[in-house]
Amino acid sequence: MSAVGAVVFTRRYWKCTCGADGAYAADALLGVEGQRYSKTVQKYCCRLAAETAFAPTSVLLHELLGVDLCPETVRTLVEGHGRSMTRFQTADSASAQAFRQAAGAVEFTTDAGKVNTREEGWKDLKIAVISKREAGTPTTPENWKTQRLPAVTIALAFAMIAPAKEFRKSWRPRLRRLGVECLAGVHALADGASWIWKAVQRSLTGCVQTLDFFHACQHLSRCADVIFGEGTSAARAAYEHSRSLLARQGWAGVCQWVGELLDVADEAERERRRPATERVIGYFAPHSQRLNYAERLQAGRAIGSGQVEGEAKTLGLRLKRRGARWKKGNVQPMASLVCVHHTCQWDAYWAMAA
Numbered sequence: 001m002s003a004v005g006a007v008v009f010t011r012r013y014w015k016c017t018c019g020a021d022g023a024y025a026a027d028a029l030l031g032v033e034g035q036r037y038s039k040t041v042q043k044y045c046c047r048l049a050a051e052t053a054f055a056p057t058s059v060l061l062h063e064l065l066g067v068d069l070c071p072e073t074v075r076t077l078v079e080g081h082g083r084s085m086t087r088f089q090t091a092d093s094a095s096a097q098a099f100r101q102a103a104g105a106v107e108f109t110t111d112a113g114k115v116n117t118r119e120e121g122w123k124d125l126k127i128a129v130i131s132k133r134e135a136g137t138p139t140t141p142e143n144w145k146t147q148r149l150p151a152v153t154i155a156l157a158f159a160m161i162a163p164a165k166e167f168r169k170s171w172r173p174r175l176r177r178l179g180v181e182c183l184a185g186v187h188a189l190a191d192g193a194s195w196i197w198k199a200v201q202r203s204l205t206g207c208v209q210t211l212d213f214f215h216a217c218q219h220l221s222r223c224a225d226v227i228f229g230e231g232t233s234a235a236r237a238a239y240e241h242s243r244s245l246l247a248r249q250g251w252a253g254v255c256q257w258v259g260e261l262l263d264v265a266d267e268a269e270r271e272r273r274r275p276a277t278e279r280v281i282g283y284f285a286p287h288s289q290r291l292n293y294a295e296r297l298q299a300g301r302a303i304g305s306g307q308v309e310g311e312a313k314t315l316g317l318r319l320k321r322r323g324a325r326w327k328k329g330n331v332q333p334m335a336s337l338v339c340v341h342h343t344c345q346w347d348a349y350w351a352m353a354a
Contacts, residue, residue, distance in 0.1 A: 041067055042077055043350055049078040050341040053321055082333025085340045085349055089158055090174075094348040100179035102154040104132035105301070108171070108188045108204065109308035110196055115161070115319045115335075117328040125335060126167040127315060129308045130178060131155035135300035141247035144213075144297055157311050157339040161331055168199035183207045189305040191215040192283060197290075211290040212305040217243050219283050220257075226276040227261060250291030254284045314342055 037045075044065065048057040055071040057078075062068055069077075110128040117123050136149040158174070160167060180186060186207040190196045192215060200209060220242040221235075228235035238261075245253030258277045264270050284291070296303050318338050319326065326334070340346050 037069075037077065039350070039353065041065070041069075042081065042353075045069065045074055045077050046081050046337060047341065049074060050318065050338050052318075053324075054078065078337065079330055079333045081353070082330075082335075082337040084353070085345075086332055086336040088349050088352075089156075089336060089340065089345065090177075092345055092348055094351070095156060095343075095345045096177050096179065098344060098348075099130075099132065099154050099156065102132045104134040104150075104153045106175075106180055106186045107131050107133055107152070107302060107307065108175075108186050108207070109305040110188075110190055110199075111305065111308045111312050112193070112195075113312045113316050113319075115331055116325045117161075117331065118325050119328050123161050123328070123331075125159055125161055125315065125319070125331065126164070127157065127159040127308055127312050128167075128171065129155055129157045129311050130174065130180075131307055133302065138300045139297050141244065141294050141297060144247055144293075144303070147297065147300075149300070149302055152307065154344055155307065156343050156345060157308075159311075159315060159332075159335040159339055161328065164195040164199050168203040171199075171203045187301065189302060190308070191305060192219075192287060194286070197286070209290045210292065210296060210303060211287040213247070213293055213303040215305075216246060216284070216287075216291070219280055220246065220254075223261075223276045223280045227273050246291065247293045247297070250293060251284065251288040254280065254291070311339070311342070314338060 041061075044067075045057065045061060048060050052060070054075045057074050058069055058071045061074070108128065108130055110126070112124045112126050114122050115125045131152040132154050133152045134150045136147060139147045156174075156178070158170070160170075175183075175186070183204050183206045186204060187210065188200050188204055188207050189210045189212055190200070191212045197209070200207065217239075221239045224235045224238040224242065225231075228238055242254075242257040245257050247253075249256065258281060261273055261277055262270055264273070293303050315335060315338050319331070319334060340349055
């Protein structure tokens with residue numbers, strides 16, 4: 001089956017009298033060696049299946065290429081390539097070389113999403129993105145909204161269902177393969193999940209660490225809404241003030257804002273506000289050394305983990321489609337397929353795929 005429909009080959013079959021397996025001599029030249037489907041058909045099949053379910057992929061192949069593959073055939077092809085991509089990701093020398101040559105500083109972002117498995121229900125899918133980005137124009141905390149960072153020059157993504165301990169063990173080998181030996185040059189960004197920062201401390205010791213600014217602001221906004229009323233002008237003003245303090249002063253700014261909230265004469269009002277402020281302090285305290293936003297902005301560097309957030313959403317759109325439930329063993333191939341499809345590894349994989 002080819003991209004222009006079914007093609008029938010008639011060629012001479014050769015078989016050795018010694019009993020070894022025979023072959024069609026022209027298969028390698030024609031690009032159909034050992035395959036019922038041409039590489040182009042397989043590539044389009046995987047490209048479509050990385051975005052939508054197997055049944056719609058089958059329909060799209062028919063409508064776009066005139067190729068008729070049933071959904072089960074699509075699934076078999078795609079999951080087979082997904083398993084190959086999982087192996088390929090850990091041994092991809094072409095993308096590793098491209099990463100070494102790419103300009104910019106190394107950013108490491110990680111997060112977790114959810115996937116529904118048949119055997120164990122909802123499971124955490126750990127995700128990481130390693131990228132390079134050149135510095136942008138330096139800016140100040142007051143102008144952080146206007147900052148426009150350069151696009152990443154290269155990015156590689158990988159994901160797996162695994163405990164945090166097992167997942168973090170894969171970080172250093174992948175970074176070494178990409179030519180990253182000095183962890184002091186790595187900038188790790190993530191939300192406030194404790195498993196992430198414990199893993200970073202263990203596996204990326206010495207790297208620069210930044211708590212995602214936008215997740216941090218969500219906690220400030222929630223506190224302001226609880227104290228002043230959701231959607232009120234007082235809540236908006238309090239949140240904007242707290243965000244400014246956080247961007248300019250980091251941990252000291254959070255402490256200053258909490259102090260201001262509790263500096264009221266009415267004891268009953270002070271006690272009413274205390275639980276919300278304690279939640280804010282409890283969230284930020286473990287990250288007091290990761291709130292160096294003013295310094296990062298001045299250096300023209302990222303203060304958000306949007307790179308991995310985007311990858312998590314992309315994986316979620318494919319793996320969490322309405323009613324989707326996966327065999328646990330098939331999650332990894334599909335996750336690898338989606339990760340490869342949205343990075344530079346896509347072309348590298350198909351350049352070497354049989």
